[in-house]
Amino acid sequence: MSTISDPPSGSFQLSMLINDTRYRSYTFQFIALILLIIAFAYLGYNLLSNLQAAGLNISYQFLGEPAGYDINQTLIEYTSQSSHWRASVVGVLNTLLVAFLGCIMATVIGVVVGVLRLSNNWLVRQLMSIYVEIFRNVPVLIWILIIMAVFIAILPQPRDFRGEDATASMVLGSFAFTGRGFYSPAPVFGPGSGVVIAVFFASIAGIFAFRNYAKKALFDRGQLIPTLWPSVAILLIPSILAFYLMGRPITLDLPSLKGFNFQGGIFMRNSLIALWFALSIYTAAFIAENVRAGILAVSKGQTEAAASLGLRPGRIMNLVVLPQALRVIIPPLISQYLNLTKNSSLAIAVGYMDLTGTLGGITLNQTGRAIEAIFLLMLFYLAISLAISAIMNVYNNAVKLKER
């Protein structure tokens, strides 16, 4: 059989590159590659020569120069004397922060809505479809602007908290919800607080150990041990005991109105909240559809089989349907996470200083290095997106159907 397709043996001739099916495709691919390289080289050369004609050049020296501008939300130390590079890093961290928060919240809302869309309750089902249809069919930029505008218009401003006839007051004396953002107390770690924190982390490890034990008891002996309330108890009681035994080393720094704004405590800016919320509910609408599709992809026989074993509906969903649905849900979920991260570049609409706002905005503007800045920007987003894909693919490999 194999001799039929085998070519006659003989020395290699140049004409075989075209006439021989074994080499022909390589020949064309090689020609295409050469043309591709030439085309890119030409475009690059064209860019450089045009820049030169305009008296400009490609240079990344500006990254080392002082930025000269201030950024409101900085996760690392930054002053207006820091370099443009540091300003870019501040932007990257802000992008990652809102992407991280957004992905978590979008997943939670998305899964809940996706499951509820298949609810037997007519009203719940319809409400969830309305949510999905409204939120995924209006551009996310509009949502960001609407939420920011509503935020600023509805919540009181710091000036409303001031004076004798203040129209607004702090919640519980320690939380302030203003149009500029939310102020909450910040923990201050005094001496001895390390013990409390260690106890807290030990309790978290304890919860996992307890849950493993409960699972083992269930599988080995068929004994059902309640886990929810014991878990809460394990989480809180030792930490609270340690807190009082160590003489209350952790105190709270309460925000208070000083001058124009609240000072002290933790400040979450309106821009972060509006962007976070808008990205979350927008992406959640897509995730909800993925989740619904994933659940519907699990054969009805599975549900019926589980029901015939006497499992309650909640357990059927958690133990039988969702684990199988995850295999279908995860791959499109990755692309929703990537979308959310990339959509965060709309941040400047509400004045959130993400990477596009610092490197692609003010730095680009003040230095005029548009090509360099945009190129770096592309590189950063590419790296962030590939990293998210890589992490999510590891998770996907963990939950996907194991073929043995």
Add this chain to the structure above:
Amino acid sequence: MKKIAILGAMTVAGLSAGVASAATLDDVKARGKLNCGVTTGLVGFAAPNANGEWEGFDVGVCRAVAAAVLGDPTAVEFVPTTGKTRFTALASGEIDLLARNTTWTFSRDVDLGFEFVGINYYDGQGFMVPKDLGVSSAKELDGATVCIQTGTTTELNLADFFRANNISYEPVPIETNAEAQPLYLEGACDVYTTDASGLAATRAAFENPGDHVVLPEIISKEPLGPLVRHGDNQWGDIARWTLNALIAAEELGVTSANVAEMAASAGNNPEINRLLGTEGTLGEMLGLDAEWAKRAIMSGGNYGELFEKNIGENTPIGLARGLNAQWTEGGLLYSPPFR
């Protein structure tokens, strides 16, 4: 193979983009329209009126150049630009002239490869606060939330000012003036800062302008002027001398009302004669005809008329001439001689 076709198309696009420079004057004449970059809307400087026609002080410069070059002050395509897009628009050739209250700085002139053709407004950065805040000096603004238009020299000046005075602030970057107004009025920021002329224009657009005060501190020098690309000196000269013609016309007493009469025949003042083309060949040297300056002045009046009509004391914006008076009246406006 599909890839190659796409690349071919890209290459052609790249080629055609490469020819953008050359003589701007010829391009403008061939097009029959001047592409002029202006703000996205700042009343008094450049904003569309109720009929959708652009009006304002910067618009006047665009119209004067169009009148000088094309003979028609309405042959202008106004391209609204933000603080962020303006330089790219000019560098790429999308616009021929940028008249968007842009501050003349060293790096913009030298490093970005632009040529500022003069100064049409001497400005400085100021602060506006609501009156009921009870602030009387910018140095009392410690801890305040400040709205800034991003992509301008403003945010650099601001950082310098607060650092020099060792006080803190919370910057809120905003893309355009229009977006900044509601934020400021809703109280999302305590202070709005931009060039003092811009503050006056913004305040004039408020429902109750009296509720807001502009603080006395001017924290920077902001010489605003029109600019063109480096490398086309003839076009730069046309823009420069059109602006100078408007300034010189005010100094010489040439107005839109009497310019036709003065240009009809040579008068006693040789400088006016040279300006209006009844004597000498200044227009020809620029590559234009003899009546270029006459048309520029007729399009909207001389510098003083443009000022009074758009941003002067009788307009809602109500700016005094101040530094922008002629040098003969104690201001800084000083056109080189037409000779």
